[in-house]
Amino acid sequence: MKVPKIPDWVSSLSLNQAVQSVVEDGVQITSVMPSVHLIQFCKCTVLVPIQVKVQLQEYTMKKLFFLLKAQHGSDIQAMVMNQLKMFQREHQVYHSVLPKLEELYREVGKKVTFGPRAFRLDYSIGVQYVLLEDLKSKAYKNVERQAGFNKLCLKQVLKKLAQFHAASAVCVEKHGAFSNLLVNGVYTKANESVLQELNDPEIFLFQRHKTSPVDNMVQYYFYHLLDNLKALNFRGSLPQLQHIRDALNKNGLAAYVVVTRALPITMMNQFEDEVNERYASKMKCAMFTSRKYIQAMKDILPWMEERSLLN
Numbered sequence: 001m002k003v004p005k006i007p008d009w010v011s012s013l014s015l016n017q018a019v020q021s022v023v024e025d026g027v028q029i030t031s032v033m034p035s036v037h038l039i040q041f042c043k044c045t046v047l048v049p050i051q052v053k054v055q056l057q058e059y060t061m062k063k064l065f066f067l068l069k070a071q072h073g074s075d076i077q078a079m080v081m082n083q084l085k086m087f088q089r090e091h092q093v094y095h096s097v098l099p100k101l102e103e104l105y106r107e108v109g110k111k112v113t114f115g116p117r118a119f120r121l122d123y124s125i126g127v128q129y130v131l132l133e134d135l136k137s138k139a140y141k142n143v144e145r146q147a148g149f150n151k152l153c154l155k156q157v158l159k160k161l162a163q164f165h166a167a168s169a170v171c172v173e174k175h176g177a178f179s180n181l182l183v184n185g186v187y188t189k190a191n192e193s194v195l196q197e198l199n200d201p202e203i204f205l206f207q208r209h210k211t212s213p214v215d216n217m218v219q220y221y222f223y224h225l226l227d228n229l230k231a232l233n234f235r236g237s238l239p240q241l242q243h244i245r246d247a248l249n250k251n252g253l254a255a256y257v258v259v260t261r262a263l264p265i266t267m268m269n270q271f272e273d274e275v276n277e278r279y280a281s282k283m284k285c286a287m288f289t290s291r292k293y294i295q296a297m298k299d300i301l302p303w304m305e306e307r308s309l310l311n
Helices: 008-012 016-022 075-084 086-107 151-175 189-196 215-231 241-250 252-267 279-288 291-306
Strands: 028-034 040-042 045-055 061-071 129-133
Touching (some): 086 151, 252 279
Antiparallel strands (some): 061 129
């Protein structure tokens, strides 16, 4: 496949505001170096690692690391991203929502973070973007996407999710509901025509076999949710474990959306093909014929059916 062209704006990035929010005043930026050899083109976006060298007031040098995620691709991909308002959602979450939730924990003497810090470029680059601190500089690394989490990582994610949900509830209690942009999500009537291309009309039938229960994970999440609601001085009625279980059973559509939309994209091999009128159908084929996805669904669908989540 033809290698995508590196965007012109990569060579003219300015990060003065971002640097000043990380280090003390009076530092001098000596270089801004996008890591061109590490640029990743991921479907509708491009990821650009950036290294900034600064000279501190005591004349020592320091390196700062950022990650720029920007819109990139064909007109078709840009249309999809714009209609779904993906970058607008990310921008609002990173710049407004997450800092507000983290502040709630600071107010009760706890340090909890929900993601990398977000910054703004000094000038427009002509496309939508989010600029984040590069967590690799703090020794974080991505889990192997197709393998998923082990039990230890899954527990950490559930714990963090419980912290997030507790802070969200208290935030709504204190500041009112989140904006419609976040509350409505992407699966709306207005986006029906765009999402239609990602729907697969085929019904997959798999042989039923025994699956492992996940009730203990639900209970683990619930106890952390309860602890964080109490720590944040939530004034509403505290949930019961049965309420969580009932909500999961009642909202089976959410599980269906995850396993038929998010999961196949997550588990598919890197899809690198020229974007044209056949791109959507070829990508859909790659999503739903992945060997690992099919194997996962052999475990997931019987579990969902036993809980009437497919009705």
